[in-house]
Every structure is written in C-alpha cells, then in structure tokens.
Amino acid sequence: MANLIFKLPEVINLVKLNAELPSQIKTIEVVENRIRLTINAGKLIPNINVFISFDSFQKGMVKLKIEAGKVLKLFSKYLFQIIEKKSISNVIFFHNGEMLHVELNRILEQKVKGIQIKSIIENNGIFKLVF
Secondary structure (H helix, E strand, O other), rough: OOOEEHHHHHHHHHHHHOOOOOOOOEEEEEOOOOEEEEOOOOOOOEEEEEEEEEEEEEEEEEEEEEEEEHHHHHHHHHHHHHHHOOOOOEEEEEEEOEEEEEEHHHHHHHHHOOOOOEEEEEEEOOEEEEE
C-alpha cells in the first residue's frame, strides 16, 4: 500500500498546473487551512471570496465544503456553469449548493490506469492519500 503526502499549497500548485481555471478566478491561495478563491464577478460587482475546505472522502469521492457567505447561491450557479462548460459534470457536481463533490478516482483513472485512492486523511492542511 502506497502513501502520498501533500500540504495544501502543493495541492493548489497541482490544480494550477493541471486544471484550466476560468479567467474570472483572480487568485487561488491558502488561508487558514482553506483554499480561498477570489473571483471577479463583473465590473459592477465587487470581487467574491469563496473558501473551500476538505470535508471527507468516501468511495473514491472527495467532498469539499464551500463557504461564500451571502453570495453562496450566486457562486454555486456560476461554478455549475463553469463545470458544465468544461464538460466535467460527470466527475464534479454540487450537493445542496454548499458541498462540491469530486469523483477523484474517476479523474485519476483517466490519467493513470490501475491506481485508486482508498482513503484521504487530512490533518491541519496536510493530506495523506492512501492507495
């Protein structure tokens, strides 16, 4: 059984290197063991800060908690449009608007055959992936 350990800034670097982030995302950074996205919502609307944190991992799916204050519903609709446009709605979807579910093993399967994550253990911004 293999283990891979990441710190949250390393996770962000992997996302930046491997995902096509929309141009509306101005910054992505770590703030207090959470990922903060600063989103340019438009000329007349101030930037929106959205915080994403790890919630759990089960059956190949990572669940992320989304915190965006009063603009959560607006952000949820916006992010859903991005997901649909990128044709990744088969591996990433919302649940109740406050959670983002990512089928991590399905994404990994598209890149590397024969490897599956069995569990993810998070402790203070350090993630241990068990294969």
